[in-house]
Amino acid sequence: MNSPKLAATSGDREAWPALMELATREVFQLMLGCELTQPAEEAIASPSVTSMVGLAGKLCGVMSVHCDDKAAALMTSKMLGVPLDNVGADISDALGEICNMVAGNFKNKISGLSDGCMLSPPTVVMGSNYSTYAMADSPALQVRVLFEGRPVIISLQIHS
Amino acid sequence: MPVRVLIVDDSSVMRKIVERSLRQAGLDLAQVLEAGNGAEALTALQANAIDLILCDINMPVMDGLEFIKQLPGVENAKGVPVIMITTEGSEAHVVQALSCGARGYIRKPFTPEQVKTQVIPVLADKS
Numbered sequence: 001m002n003s004p005k006l007a008a009t010s011g012d013r014e015a016w017p018a019l020m021e022l023a024t025r026e027v028f029q030l031m032l033g034c035e036l037t038q039p040a041e042e043a044i045a046s047p048s049v050t051s052m053v054g055l056a057g058k059l060c061g062v063m064s065v066h067c068d069d070k071a072a073a074l075m076t077s078k079m080l081g082v083p084l085d086n087v088g089a090d091i092s093d094a095l096g097e098i099c100n101m102v103a104g105n106f107k108n109k110i111s112g113l114s115d116g117c118m119l120s121p122p123t124v125v126m127g128s129n130y131s132t133y134a135m136a137d138s139p140a141l142q143v144r145v146l147f148e149g150r151p152v153i154i155s156l157q158i159h160s
Numbered sequence: 161m162p163v164r165v166l167i168v169d170d171s172s173v174m175r176k177i178v179e180r181s182l183r184q185a186g187l188d189l190a191q192v193l194e195a196g197n198g199a200e201a202l203t204a205l206q207a208n209a210i211d212l213i214l215c216d217i218n219m220p221v222m223d224g225l226e227f228i229k230q231l232p233g234v235e236n237a238k239g240v241p242v243i244m245i246t247t248e249g250s251e252a253h254v255v256q257a258l259s260c261g262a263r264g265y266i267r268k269p270f271t272p273e274q275v276k277t278q279v280i281p282v283l284a285d286k287s
Contacts, residue, residue: 030269031177080176093173101268104247108267114250119218121170 023105051099054120063103071150096122162190185276198227241282
């Protein structure tokens with residue numbers, strides 16, 4: 001995304017949740033053709049798909065996208081422009097790319113991070129009973145949105 | 161004019177999206193070759209003449225910058241424009257890609273219109 005200007009500096013972390021949400025909204029708007037709706041207060045009881053991208057350099061941590069399997073399938077369908085029934089093998093790849101673009105779009109909005117922070121290849125976990133733990137030393141920044149009425153959580157665990 | 165394209169990205173989903181964006185940009189695609197990294201792309205170029213390459217930067221085995229550095233030694237790639245499509249959005253990455261020989265740079269996420277804006281001029285220059 002060609003942002004007209006950088007919205008924050010790497011030391012301005014209070015602005016980061018808003019930038020995470022903006023980065024996410026842009027990815028869904030441009031790549032899926034969807035407008036995310038107002039943040040959902042409800043948590044996902046048990047996310048069944050988690051996509052993660054590591055960040056290293058001036059910012060170390062993990063950006064992740066959590067949703068349920070129906071939301072993941074619908075995201076893939078919208079992204080590829082194919083019927084929902086035809087997305088099976090592409091779900092993990094699509095969710096990995098979404099997280100990768102959210103992480104990249106986020107860091108590109110922060111002065112000092114665009115050049116100084118690298119992204120890892122995405123990792124996608126799919127299942128029914130799992131937890132993810134990051135060795136972070138501060139609470140995760142979280143953004144909650146609704147995609148086609150289904151909750152999606154974007155999380156940033158930061159290592160100092 | 162029908163165009164032969166090589167799309168290089170380690171994500172098969174992204175390769176499909178790039179192809180769809182090219183069609184939405186109005187290109188008549190005569191042939192679409194896909195590769196999952198730079199090494200696969202070099203192999204594909206040994207046997208195929210093409211008109212345009214769209215290439216990610218961060219890929220396993222051989223990344224996009226190393227790939228375009230090797231293109232001058234590939235007969236089928238001589239004079240073929242390369243456009244990078246990547247999440248890396250810093251000015252340093254853009255400068256590095258252009259200095260390695262890329263003709264354009266598209267940041268993910270992107271619109272079909274952004275693809276069109278980059279692709280049409282370089283194809284016009286080539287012809």
